[in-house]
Amino acid sequence: MSKEIKGIIFDLDGVLVDTAKYHFKSWIKLSAELGFELTPVVEEKLKGISRMDSLNIVLESGGISCSEEEKKAMAEKKNTWYLDSLEGLDNDVILEGVLSFLDAVKSHNIPMAVGSASKNATTILSRLDMTDYFVSIIDGNHVQKTKPDPEVFVNAARDLQLEEASCLVFEDSQKGILAAKTGGFRVIGIGEKTALKEAEAVISGFQGVKVEDVMALLN
Ligand code: B16
Numbered sequence: 001m002s003k004e005i006k007g008i009i010f011d012l013d014g015v016l017v018d019t020a021k022y023h024f025k026s027w028i029k030l031s032a033e034l035g036f037e038l039t040p041v042v043e044e045k046l047k048g049i050s051r052m053d054s055l056n057i058v059l060e061s062g063g064i065s066c067s068e069e070e071k072k073a074m075a076e077k078k079n080t081w082y083l084d085s086l087e088g089l090d091n092d093v094i095l096e097g098v099l100s101f102l103d104a105v106k107s108h109n110i111p112m113a114v115g116s117a118s119k120n121a122t123t124i125l126s127r128l129d130m131t132d133y134f135v136s137i138i139d140g141n142h143v144q145k146t147k148p149d150p151e152v153f154v155n156a157a158r159d160l161q162l163e164e165a166s167c168l169v170f171e172d173s174q175k176g177i178l179a180a181k182t183g184g185f186r187v188i189g190i191g192e193k194t195a196l197k198e199a200e201a202v203i204s205g206f207q208g209v210k211v212e213d214v215m216a217l218l219n
Pocket residue numbers: 011012013014020023046047048049050051054079115116117118119120121140173
């Protein structure tokens with residue numbers, strides 16, 4: 001294990017679990033109801049940001065303006081659809097290689113935390129029996145400011161009792177990578193290099209990835 005990295009903070013949607021697609025499907029359903037289509041460009045923008053910020057981007061892309069009360073109702077509707085799509089959630093939703101990687105990090109005695117924008121994070125992790133891996137789970141219910149503000153990762157580092165610079169963050173979103181960098185964390189992107197240029201390194205996922213491989217990516 002790298003001498004510098006003493007803790008690891010994982011984003012949830014798109015890093016540990018493949019739930020980002022369910023978020024997007026629910027937004028597609030809402031936009032269809034409102035009479036417009038969402039593009040892949042908008043999909044990328046929705047990753048890692050809060051429910052209300054996502055709704056504002058969706059509405060803006062459709063050229064729709066509405067009252068705060070209407071927005072609240074729309075956000076609730078989207079969340080109900082999202083939660084419906086998580087009914088019967090099983091281990092298939094855990095991204096490939098994630099459990100082996102978490103086991104490997106644990107065997108190196110490196111403490112782990114989750115830093116997610118989702119208010120549904122603890123529900124998802126406990127349903128998948130994954131909570132015990134993490135010293136701390138900081139989610140959308142625990143922060144005042146959302147990514148790209150670093151608050152979610154700063155709170156996770158505080159719970160790990162580590163300096164930001166000695167924590168590595170794994171993120172799949174542009175806003176999350178910016179949050180990690182702004183907070184002084186090391187950061188590896190999960191996904192496509194073209195979309196995640198700001199990360200120190202990018203991997204497509206954890207399948208076949210060893211802890212040592214990840215550390216070798218950090219200078
Ligand atoms: P919820 P992450 C984020 O989770 C998702 O990427 C983003 O698409 C979603 O809008 C946000 O959580 C809020 O989720 O509606 O469940 O509170 O990627 O930060 O783990």
